[in-house]
Amino acid sequence: MKESIVIDGLSKYYNDFLALDNLSLKVRKNEDVALLGPNGAGKTTTLKLLCGLLHPSSGTAYINGINVVEGREQAISNVGAILETPEFYPFFTPDETLSYLGRLRGMRGRELGHRIREVLKLVGLEKWANIRIEKFSRGMKQRLALAQALLHDPQILILDEPSLGLDPRGMVEFREIIKKAKKKKTILFASHLLTEVAKICSKVAILDHGKLRFYDDMSRLKKKYRSLERAYLKLTEGAI
Amino acid sequence: MSEFEKLKIVTRYELLKQFRRKRFYGVLAITLLAVVLTIGLYQGLDLPRRMGVPQSTINQHGVELFAIFVTSMGSLAILGAVFFAGDALASEFERKTGYILFPNPVKRTTLVVGKYLACFIATAAILGVAYLISAGALLVFYRQVPIGIFGSLAIALVLACFVISMAFAFSSVLKGGMGATIATLLTYMVIFSIVSSSLAYAGFNPWFMPDRAGDAMTATYGISFENAFGGMMGGGQMMSGMVRASQNPTLSFFVLLGYAVILFGVSIWMTKRREMI
Numbered sequence: 001m002k003e004s005i006v007i008d009g010l011s012k013y014y015n016d017f018l019a020l021d022n023l024s025l026k027v028r029k030n031e032d033v034a035l036l037g038p039n040g041a042g043k044t045t046t047l048k049l050l051c052g053l054l055h056p057s058s059g060t061a062y063i064n065g066i067n068v069v070e071g072r073e074q075a076i077s078n079v080g081a082i083l084e085t086p087e088f089y090p091f092f093t094p095d096e097t098l099s100y101l102g103r104l105r106g107m108r109g110r111e112l113g114h115r116i117r118e119v120l121k122l123v124g125l126e127k128w129a130n131i132r133i134e135k136f137s138r139g140m141k142q143r144l145a146l147a148q149a150l151l152h153d154p155q156i157l158i159l160d161e162p163s164l165g166l167d168p169r170g171m172v173e174f175r176e177i178i179k180k181a182k183k184k185k186t187i188l189f190a191s192h193l194l195t196e197v198a199k200i201c202s203k204v205a206i207l208d209h210g211k212l213r214f215y216d217d218m219s220r221l222k223k224k225y226r227s228l229e230r231a232y233l234k235l236t237e238g239a240i
Numbered sequence: 241m242s243e244f245e246k247l248k249i250v251t252r253y254e255l256l257k258q259f260r261r262k263r264f265y266g267v268l269a270i271t272l273l274a275v276v277l278t279i280g281l282y283q284g285l286d287l288p289r290r291m292g293v294p295q296s297t298i299n300q301h302g303v304e305l306f307a308i309f310v311t312s313m314g315s316l317a318i319l320g321a322v323f324f325a326g327d328a329l330a331s332e333f334e335r336k337t338g339y340i341l342f343p344n345p346v347k348r349t350t351l352v353v354g355k356y357l358a359c360f361i362a363t364a365a366i367l368g369v370a371y372l373i374s375a376g377a378l379l380v381f382y383r384q385v386p387i388g389i390f391g392s393l394a395i396a397l398v399l400a401c402f403v404i405s406m407a408f409a410f411s412s413v414l415k416g417g418m419g420a421t422i423a424t425l426l427t428y429m430v431i432f433s434i435v436s437s438s439l440a441y442a443g444f445n446p447w448f449m450p451d452r453a454g455d456a457m458t459a460t461y462g463i464s465f466e467n468a469f470g471g472m473m474g475g476g477q478m479m480s481g482m483v484r485a486s487q488n489p490t491l492s493f494f495v496l497l498g499y500a501v502i503l504f505g506v507s508i509w510m511t512k513r514r515e516m517i
Binding site: 014048050051053054055073074076077079081082084085086087088089091092096097100101103104105106145148 | 260343
């Protein structure tokens with residue numbers, strides 16, 4: 001399977017508002033694609049549709065060849081996701097949260113325990129493994145969100161503003177984790193942070209008013225527009 | 241992994257969530273207080289005599305009268321069920337925890353059923369404690385436990401099922417958990433009461449109303465609440481045309497179960513359709 005993600009004519013209306021307009025996009029295996037665009041461009045809507053949290057008005061999407069609309073559970077079984085600003089059950093500890101999610105993803109016993117320790121160490125929360133999440137800051141929750149996305153070592157990562165709320169050290173650490181992960185994983189990554197995107201992703205999709213304005217390699221984008229910032233400003237002219 | 245395996249996981253962790261919340265212990269404390277007060281006041285004030293229950297009835301049905309009093313757990317079943325279930329679904333959307341839970345390879349139906357089972361087990365635990373204390377009090381004061389206590393418990397549990405289903409139905413459509421909790425309480429205590437009372441005043445027997453069916457937990461001991469407490473209830477002073485009949489426990493059980501199944505189905509259907517916007 002060459003393409004990990006195929007978006008085929010996907011549209012989404014919120015009542016009368018067209019949030020996503022006939023989007024088609026293919027992400028090949030082990031590619032890392034940044035989804036850029038101003039507020040309301042349709043980035044989050046696209047990622048939510050891929051994870052089955054929204055029902056498309058028309059069109060469809062495939063993950064590893066499985067139709068997300070018809071077989072959501074199977075399609076997302078090999079996906080790790082961070083969407084919007086996720087919240088966790090405050091009465092649980094990170095260890096319990098990851099144990100719950102890991103079991104739902106088919107992990108068990110020692111393998112699960114070992115992997116939980118591994119991902120908590122990776123995101124710098126190993127000392128907080130047994131502290132209730134109600135005591136956590138925004139940045140710590142974001143680290144935990146990354147840990148749960150990586151927990152089952154998924155082949156695909158779908159990340160919506162994953163560095164939101166992280167302190168500078170957290171952002172650097174996050175960037176290193178993603179850089180390491182992208183060698184073996186397909187990544188679809190929505191962000192407002194152009195500098196962050198430029199450091200991490202090799203391919204860019206720019207959305208505006210629900211339409212795809214540009215989709216190509218970062219190198220070709222820079223050749224055509226000189227910089228990511230200039231491309232972004234040019235392609236999203238008139239946006240809110 | 242089968243959906244049944246996933247259901248066991250969801251139920252286990254949802255139950256852990258219920259036991260970690262302060263509201264579980266709050267409801268438990270209220271339950272203990274209510275049961276102990278009921279037992280203490282019944283015995284301390286010699287309530288049947290003060291209420292004008294005939295001595296012959298007291299002599300013949302003393303155990304059952306006490307059992308009726310101490311196992312009138314309708315409000316506790318409602319309280320427990322509504323507090324545990326009100327925010328079970330709505331909070332996933334309101335507090336955004338659904339962004340972590342829903343993008344997992346598990347069907348929404350499995351999540352709803354698991355949450356339902358957890359709410360039911362938590363409510364059943366509260367009711368179990370209340371009935372155990374009541375049974376203990378019956379043993380202490382009368383050295384026997386009437387068989388009707390099991391029927392009463394069964395009605396209390398099915399009433400809890402109904403209230404959880406109603407709370408789930410509200411929770412699946414309303415934005416917030418607090419709204420769903422209040423809507424459930426108001427519907428049960430205000431709307432159903434108005435309809436039941438109006439029907440009774442008009443001469444109809446509202447056996448099909450959930451609140452009347454819930455009253456059946458006092459009718460499982462083989463004596464009529466109205467006959468036993470007729471003097472206090474003002475049997476001859478009811479408004480003209482008002483029907484006040486003891487509920488048939490078996491019929492009431494199935495009425496509540498029917499409503500519970502329908503509303504639970506509605507909550508699953510609505511949750512499956514609901515989007516994380």
